[in-house]
Every structure is written in C-alpha cells, then in structure tokens.
Amino acid sequence: MKLVADRYPNNAKPYVVIGITYQKLKFYEDAVAALKHAIQIDPNDATPWIAVGVIYIEQEEHDKAVGACRQAVKIAPDNNFAWLQLGHAYFAKWKFADAGVALQQAIRLNPETKGAWGCLVACLGNLRSGSRELLTSSALLAKNTLMDYPEHQEAWLVLRLTHDLLDRNSDLVSYCESATKERPSSYEAWFALAIAEMRQKRFDQSIAACRKAIELKPDAWQVLGDIYMAQGKHDDAIAAYLEATRRVPDNSGAWADLGDVYRKQSKWDEAIIAYEKEAKLSRNDNYPLYKIGMVYMERGQRDKAHEVVSRLEKSGSVIDQSLAKELANELQSGP
Secondary structure, eight states, X not given: OHHHHHHOTTOSHHHHHHHXXXXXXXXXXXXXXXXXXXXXXXXXXXXXXHHHHHXXXXXXXXXXXXXXXXXXXXXXXXXXXXXXXXXXXXXXXXXXXXXXXXHHHHHHHOTTOTTHHHHHHHHHHHOOSSOHHHHHHHHHHHHHHHHXXXXXXXXXXXXXHHHHHTTOHHHHHHHHHHHHHHOTTOXXXXXXXXXXXXXXXXXXXXXXXXXXXXXXXXXXXXXXXXXXXXXXXXXXXXXXXXXXXXXXXXXXXXXXXXXXXXXXXXXXXXXXXXXXXXXXXXXXXXXXXXHHHHHHHHTTOHHHHHHXXXXXXXXXXXXXXXXXXXXXXHHHHOO
C-alpha cells in the first residue's frame, strides 16, 4: 500500500482497487483502511463509500453500513448500486419499509438492477403494519416497469404480491385481462390472471387462463395443480403436479406440492418419494427431510421419525435445530 501511495499520492482509484481486492480476500480491516484513504483523496466519489458499506454489511455492522451507504447515495443519487446496497443495509437491520424505499429507487434508476426486485419482494413479505403506502408505490412501480418490459418476471411477481396483500385481486384481474388482450402471447399476463382469478375463487376462469399460460410455457402446470387443490380436487391436482414434474423435472416446488397432496391422501410411499426428489433439488434445505419425518410419524413408523429427528439435530443449522425440536414435539404429543 505504501508503494501505491508513493507512486499515486493524489489518485484515489488505486486505493479503491486495493480495498475491493482486500474485501474479496476478507481482509476487512485493510480493505476499509484503503477505501477510507481513497475517500480522503476524493471525497466526491461514491464508489469507495459503497464498498465500505458492503464490507460493513458482510461484518454485520449494520449501523455503519447504513451510514456508509447513505453517504454514497448523497454523493451519487443517480447510482442504482448505491441505493441497492442501502436497501440491503436497511434489510439487515429489519427496517423493511426503509429498505423498500431504497430498493424502489434502485429499480427506478435501472429496472434490471440485479437483486433489487428479489429483496423488494422479501421486504413486502415481511411488512406488518403501516405498509400500505409502500405496497401501493411498489404496485405502481411494477406497472410502470411492465410498460417498458412487458415480460419482466420479477415485476409481475411484485404486482401479484402487492395486489394480494392489499386485497385488490379484482383490480389485478382487470389489469391482467387488459394485458392479455394487448399481448395475447404474454405468458406472464395469463399466469398472473390465473392466480388472481383463483384468489377470487373464480375457478373456471382461473383454469381457462392457466391453460392459456400452459400453451405458452409448461411451468404453469404447477399452478393448475394449485387451482385444483383450492377446489379440493386432489386427483386432478396430482395429475397436474405430475405433469409439472415431467415437463420441468428440476422444479422442487412441484415435487413439494405433489408430496403434500399424496400426504393428504395418506399415500405415504408416494409422498416420501416426492419429498426425496424435493430434497435432492433443495441441497441446502432440510425442510423436505422434516416432512419425511412427519410422514413416518403419521404412518406409525415412529422409530424412523426419531431417526429423522437425530439427523436434523446433528446439523449445525439453527433452522434444522428448530425443525428437529418441532418434529420431536409432534412425536411426543402424538399417539
């Protein structure tokens, strides 16, 4: 670092490069030192502030992360990546409303900002009270995005989520109907229409829209299964989920849904096979294993269920420990 200082005493860029390199190597103290030196040389460059914010996020120093990212957006209000990191910093503090506002700004500046839509969805899903304003503005942002990017999958997801949380599925139906008339080949519009109609319990219309979506993309077979499940038509749901797994074999959600409906019908072997398929596709998630344990318990194989508890307990994951405790409690309270 001294060599760089001797060669470039008034150039901030080499220090930024050094800082980001140290960050990637997880030498955080050296990284922050280099980046702060860059800031001293050029206090009007947002890049080192963003990098410092990212480091603090990684170190779980959330207040410092917010401070660094706020400084970055103050210097460069048109930098979508600065707003994205500010959103991440607020999210880490569980300040979901503040995070949502920052993420919205990142998306306004660039709808293709990687990670912004997904984090916004997580914010909306975690909001509890006083969230109507953010939900409404997120719905509007999604609609504005879809004007320029009519097949933007994440924007459609935000639109569906916000209308559901606002209990405005009837409005979503109207919007989707207009979209399908303007763009009859829009998979996302037919898909959203199918879900909105299902939430309105207008199942015939939902199935019709879903079959239109299926003509465009086989992924919608899973939603057709969901519609049949909402009607209590388990055999039809199984047929749809099986078709979904045949068309898209690596769709872990379809295997999970298939296992759930088999379990409702007490088809234990079939349920375990489906959950095992789900487990293989969800490598870092042991929830399918927990469900297999529940199947063993429900079919009376308590010894095998206890084996699942032991496997979950041996995991270092806090989530797995919680699942093990829940399954153990079910076994203790069961017959």
